[in-house]
Amino acid sequence: MKILVLGAGAIGGYVGGRLQQAGSDVTFLVRPARQQALQRDGLVIKSKKGDATLKVKTVLGGAEGGPYDIVIVTSKAYDLDSAIEAIAPAVGPNTTVLPLLNGMNHIDRLVATFGAERVVGGLARIGVALSAEGTVLHTSPFAAIAFGERDGSAGRAALVALDEAVKKAGLDGGLHQKIVQDLWDKWIMLATLAAMTTLFRGTVGDILESAEGQAIVLETVEECRKVAAAAGCDPGEKGMANVRGYLTQKGSMFAASMLHDLEKGGMVEADHVVGDMIARARKAGIATPNLRIAHAALQTYLARRARNGLGSLTK
Amino acid sequence: MKILILGAGAVGGYWGARLHQAGADVTFLLREKRAAAVKRDGLVVKSPKGDAVLPVKVITSGAEGAPYDVVILACKAYDLDSAMDAIAPAMGPASTIVPMLNGHAHFATLDGRFGAPRVAGGLARITGMLGPNGEILHSGAQGVSFGERDKAAPRAALVALDELVKKAGMQGGLHPDVEQDLWDKWVLLGTIASMCAAMRGTVGDFVAAEDGVAIVRETLDECCAVAAANGHPIDPKVKAGLDTALTTPGSKQVASILGDIEKGGPVEAKQIVGDMLARARAAKIPAPNLRFAYAHLQAYEARRARGGLK
Numbered sequence: 001m002k003i004l005v006l007g008a009g010a011i012g013g014y015v016g017g018r019l020q021q022a023g024s025d026v027t028f029l030v031r032p033a034r035q036q037a038l039q040r041d042g043l044v045i046k047s048k049k050g051d052a053t054l055k056v057k058t059v060l061g062g063a064e065g066g067p068y069d070i071v072i073v074t075s076k077a078y079d080l081d082s083a084i085e086a087i088a089p090a091v092g093p094n095t096t097v098l099p100l101l102n103g104m105n106h107i108d109r110l111v112a113t114f115g116a117e118r119v120v121g122g123l124a125r126i127g128v129a130l131s132a133e134g135t136v137l138h139t140s141p142f143a144a145i146a147f148g149e150r151d152g153s154a155g156r157a158a159l160v161a162l163d164e165a166v167k168k169a170g171l172d173g174g175l176h177q178k179i180v181q182d183l184w185d186k187w188i189m190l191a192t193l194a195a196m197t198t199l200f201r202g203t204v205g206d207i208l209e210s211a212e213g214q215a216i217v218l219e220t221v222e223e224c225r226k227v228a229a230a231a232g233c234d235p236g237e238k239g240m241a242n243v244r245g246y247l248t249q250k251g252s253m254f255a256a257s258m259l260h261d262l263e264k265g266g267m268v269e270a271d272h273v274v275g276d277m278i279a280r281a282r283k284a285g286i287a288t289p290n291l292r293i294a295h296a297a298l299q300t301y302l303a304r305r306a307r308n309g310l311g312s313l314t315k
Numbered sequence: 316m317k318i319l320i321l322g323a324g325a326v327g328g329y330w331g332a333r334l335h336q337a338g339a340d341v342t343f344l345l346r347e348k349r350a351a352a353v354k355r356d357g358l359v360v361k362s363p364k365g366d367a368v369l370p371v372k373v374i375t376s377g378a379e380g381a382p383y384d385v386v387i388l389a390c391k392a393y394d395l396d397s398a399m400d401a402i403a404p405a406m407g408p409a410s411t412i413v414p415m416l417n418g419h420a421h422f423a424t425l426d427g428r429f430g431a432p433r434v435a436g437g438l439a440r441i442t443g444m445l446g447p448n449g450e451i452l453h454s455g456a457q458g459v460s461f462g463e464r465d466k467a468a469p470r471a472a473l474v475a476l477d478e479l480v481k482k483a484g485m486q487g488g489l490h491p492d493v494e495q496d497l498w499d500k501w502v503l504l505g506t507i508a509s510m511c512a513a514m515r516g517t518v519g520d521f522v523a524a525e526d527g528v529a530i531v532r533e534t535l536d537e538c539c540a541v542a543a544a545n546g547h548p549i550d551p552k553v554k555a556g557l558d559t560a561l562t563t564p565g566s567k568q569v570a571s572i573l574g575d576i577e578k579g580g581p582v583e584a585k586q587i588v589g590d591m592l593a594r595a596r597a598a599k600i601p602a603p604n605l606r607f608a609y610a611h612l613q614a615y616e617a618r619r620a621r622g623g624l625k
Contacts, residue, residue, distance in 0.1 A: 210613030
């Protein structure tokens, strides 16, 4: 089975690297600068689960080395258009496209391009970052990916094969029959965490120190839950208790990576993670006052970033 | 008439410098470090209205030269307690305090300590900041407003202060309804501080967000409703002016509280936003946007307290 991984960043690099170590046939679709670095240094992973420096196959265009059985998409949401363009030549009649992005909007866009039958659901739960030198730094005790058919069916042959490869590679998770529910569960958590930690510019612990921080956080989780419920994916009381627990721990240093991106002056997945939740709420007639304010603050950040005003307020 | 000014920052320093230049008998009550710098360098003003280096009178204890006829309080709201201790020895039975603080909460504190008859109303519309060497970097607006809080005929000290303000070429002066003026300023400040802090940008930045104009208008409405509930409705013409200023695309206008946040400094969260929210609650006015803004400022303060800003 031939696997193409779009992007050799944090998630793509870690997942692709582990799969290759376990004997899978993996190729990375990358930009020229990243290709040069990978050819020079190899794919370098630092992890408590074992460091590695791997000689990897890279291509600059999706037409090279294809057709592929599975294309794993690990771009950022704001790069999805160029990602779709890049993988298009790699997608044949029997190719499965497996995105590992946050949120849901990318699935609609992938389906529109490649057709519903080629696109499966997937997500990653890995604490991982790319250093300035291009090293994949895995920091969390866990490293999981989950994937499955979006209609809840058992799973095509390619996914069963990928499940075996994932287990062999020592990754957690694997084939999951309720992947769409899993995507919603993760999105509820992420949308709330990203909206709250960026709106309040602090960790969960900082927010909870304010008089009404906890109330505002819990209202926001509920806004997201209603949107999920309208899509037929209410996480249920147990799932919600789990999310609420994470988001109401006094002194917690938990923050969305979006806050770190924002404080570095970087690009943020504002529309994908928060904006799309609001758009779905509007369609379903659900009020989301808290997400609205958070999204406005993210858009304010993007406006200020666009005018290059992050260093000096009034430049 | 002897005038004591507590503080030589943008407001106290600028106003005091202009009064001094107009021939008023002005003394600055400063902390040791600031006092030493002003004694050494003079009071330095850089301003489009004219630069100046002034050898002003400086004291570090309010007892020196006491009592004073007028005591201008130009501290930040979070320094009010230490400021009151500092001016207490400067006060005589006939002294008048003219506080220039933001918000409204300081009046109850000052009345409690010095008695309402000795506390006039006052506010500044002076834009500027302190430069790295303690110089006052004034950027244009130079208005002050003060008067009797009960709209009574002004006491002699305030009339005399008004003459000096006019002689100094500043805007404003004695105001027949200073309470209303305080509310007008607080409504503007409550709105712009809430928005610039919670959105972390200039007026032009948050107006660029999809719902930015709607959100700032809601916030302005919240503050106007609080003012009305406190017996000081905002004149529709004043409100229209605020609305224009707060919704202008590309505007670089920004509340100084955001500059303080981005420097990691203390903020007047409670006095500018928290107290407005508390008054909204007391009057049963829904104020969701002030609630977000106050939570934002409190989360900032929590993060600052744990040293987690960098």
